[in-house]
Amino acid sequence: MAKKTYDLLFKLLLIGDSGVGKTCILFRFSDDAFTSTFISTIGIDFKIKTVELRGKKIKLQIWDTAGQERFHTITTSYYRGAMGIMLVYDITNEKSFENIVKWLRNIDEHANEDVEKMILGNKCDMTDKRVVSRERGEAIAREHGIRFMETSAKSNINIDRAFCELAEAILDKTSGKEVNENLERVVVHRQGQEKAPAYSRCCS
Amino acid sequence: MNNGTVENTPTFIFQIVQEKFLPGETVKAVLHAYQRIGVETSNRILALVATQDSYAVFSFALACDKPRTFSDLVVDNIFPIDKGFRMESEVRNTISVLGFSLSSSQSARKSTFYPSHPDDADEYTSFKLLVDDIFDYKVRTADTYPQAIVPPPFDDDESGTGGGTTTDESGFFGSEKEFSWLARYRREDDLLAIDRCIADGSKPLLKGESKFQYELKKHEHEYIINKTYRIYCATWNVNGQQCNATNLRPWLAASEDPPDIYAIAFQELDLSPKAITLSESRPDRSVIHNIMKSLHEGAQYEELCSVRLVGMMLTIVVKRSIRPNITRCEKQSVGTGALNLMGNKGGVGVSLTLNEDSLCFVNSHLAAHVSEVQRRNEDFNEINRRLLFSTQDISNHDHIFWIGDLNYRLNMTSDEITDYRVMLKFDQLNIERAAHRVFENYYEGEITFQPTYKYDPGTDNWDSSEKHRQPAWCDRILWRGDKIKQIVYRNVMKIQLSDHKPVYATFLADIKTKDEQKYKRVHEKILKRVDKYENDNQPQITVEKTDLDFEEIKFNEEYFRDFTVANNCHLPVEFSFKEKTETDMRICEDWISIDPCYGTLITGRSLSIRVKIHIKSETVWRVIKKQGNHIGKIPLDILVLHVKNGRDIFITVMGEYKPSCFGLPVETLCCLDKPIVDMQWSELTEIQMKSTTEPFKITMPREIFLLIDYLYRVGMQEINLFQLERSFKVNDNINEIRDWLDSCGAAEEFPGTPHTAAEALLMLLESSGNPLIHPLDLNVLNPDYPFELCLRAIHKLSTPRKNVFLYLTMFLHEFIEQNRNANIEVIAKLFGMILIRSSHDIHGLQRKNFIKRFLSRGIFNFARNEFKYS
Ligand SMILES: Nc1nc2c(ncn2[C@@H]2O[C@H](COP(=O)(O)OP(=O)(O)OP(=O)(O)O)[C@@H](O)[C@H]2O)c(=O)[nH]1
């Protein structure tokens, strides 16, 4: 009679150049904390976080990958099995933005075909150091038909929302029966990221 | 239930429990028990601990099935023996204890335990006796010497619940000061308590799911509140009369407020032998119809369920508005008539879950006749034993209402006495209960009404038949549970259909109810904690370094680097080096080896792992490819150190492979204009690219020339020079030859012997990425292929390859001619394997025969000088 605690388990992956803030994003999401010292990830780490979406308890298993160049070939082998991928760049680092295309290619080559993707422009708190405009981020996301958000792990901007939105997109996909009802919304999501209200009730 | 509790000797357990405590805190008794947590059971050790002036019962959770040290015991709960302390048994029969509960003023909740060895009554009994003695003693001394009174810190949710404990503060013993020593053992959060048995792997970590259930249960008091429900119990023995037309309102609608739940019991609905033999179990709809018409008019009701056995019927009716709160309802019946089988006597019961509490209603009709007291007691036990619901028996319910014609009479012969209060002293049920022979732990309200039996039907007159039965309170209503308060308990004289008068009682019951808002908060909090628990309980390994710097690496040399991995987390760690991709199943490059490449580390242990590099002829070309045109150190390989259920750590193998003639294509060797030692990889790759277009500087590699030349000069008579069995692998001598060749050491003395020179030659030939005869025209392997054409095929190879091949075979021909020990078969086979390394599955014999055709013919008219190094 005991209810199951978890209705679903989603595996998510964080990728992007070294130093863009992947680990900080995960740390903010799982522990609600931030440190400014940079310890580059040398390997693959994961954390658990349970969220409730549409009355379902969803356990997110989030994998944080090493962004350093030399690990790229190795990290791609972790793409398989991921149901959602967060592709992170740093709005103060032009190179990390340019590499988005390269990361997208990596996803195409190595991830499941139906993986849900989302691009995050991180460190949006550092307005004075910004080199990649929000418009450019939106443009590249639109071009590839991917969700986009600017985030800050430091100031806790959009972190919860980003994960919940990605999880919700996966939920839409997995709950096949409800598709008809949700189809419209999925399409709407693809327009960009100005439709916040639909997500206001998750992960508060 | 898991009965495999502690098998260690009692004294041993006593000892380790004692070790939990400070001097002056003495363990007086120990009891093995378990608790039910959700659907699981969890073992406990209870300990009665004494200090100079206070006592407490500790409940320890066990970190493993067989605790070995005190650290395997985790304090789960503490029950100070204060005034609010209770240890109450639920006895099934006089011998075995079903369960018992502990509570105290300072523990907000009552906890239920079950002895682990219910059949071994001794442990339980002596523990209980001791606890009772202490409690009695404390009560007595508290009365005599009142102490400073500090009110106990009652939990908000717990106060004001009726029944059981009183909050009377006068003469209270057990001040906070007296129990201050307990603070040391109270742990707010033992969630992450380091558990030695988890650490050494003998106990698995709780998985998220069960951890969640466990925590939810543990924090129940934070979101469970009591909600009061009105319960109306009614019983009537109709003596076989049709009662579907009788006005039941005086009996069922007698309360002021509308009840939430009705439990309406009938006996002797049908006395016909047919009903008895067929064990009639269909509820009497006409009676139920009549019931539904006769209920309190202040609310809407619906029948929840009815259960019938012959004459007994129990109908549960609930207020429509609370129907959704009832999440479970089951019914059951037991016959205790003739042969303990017939349904003319026995019981019917309904078990239901209302909010978070379970309720049980039993309607029983026990054995008749004044003399059958014993039999009635037995019927009661029999019903308790056999009336079982899917997951529980009667006694497991939070609230129990037992109603019916219990048939207990008066132990009185004369009918002189008419004062009911006096008559009640002779009531068999009261006597039996006082003697603990039946209805143990049940309560009954005070009887203030006249006996319910036996009347002349249609009147209020006592039985006037010749049997002239003694009046008695046959029809009774009892309850069990601390949170029940009786409001009224009456009979209904007005209803005269039967020889029994109906009886009813109304109650207020506090039902555990989830406060949805609080629950949501606790639920969220626990989800977070469980996530944290899972994250914090990820097995982790600490590595000394993630870069292994091998610096300069030379061909055919062995290097190793050691690094330590340690387990500093509180879980056992299983590690292994992981295959890199689904397609590449290797854990590292062929020229790297890892030892050990998997293992298990318990907490606090560390281990040294050795990574070895040895670049041999077969693999050197791959290293060269990897080194590419990079100057200096590069990441040669990345090892993935995987921790089971945990993270992966990347370990980078750094190093610089130093250029050497080994592994380079012969074309490249023919384009060099300075010693290899002086060259960079950038230059070498450039040369390699150009070597396809530019003319060769020399006709054949000088390294090969030098080796053959040396052998020709000093090794022609050497025994076993070329053997299939090759013993030189890592040999300083060969590495000296390597350095001699790479540094263009022609000027210096050759550092080796004919044997090492021969081995160096073989290694040189086999170390190139492609074999010497490449590309290969497969026709040449056909034994019938004309030798002319074979020779032509050789001439089609690049000039360096052709020259090396002809020079080599010429030398070998010469060697076989001159050396009496030389075996052409062996030599042909050996060189066949090295020179023709096609990926096609070419039979070794064909390769050997091809070489042999060249070695056996003295057809080389060209002079040695033709290939002279210039
Ligand atoms: N101002 C600001 N700094 C951030 C933010 N997120 C991360 N940082 C900083 O950026 C640096 C790198 O963050 P990490 O999260 O370790 O980077 P990473 O993407 O995990 O890098 P790799 O592990 O090497 O792949 C750290 O010094 C962080 O403090 C942010 O939102 N705002």
Ligand SMILES: [Mg+2]
């Ligand atoms: Mg990182």
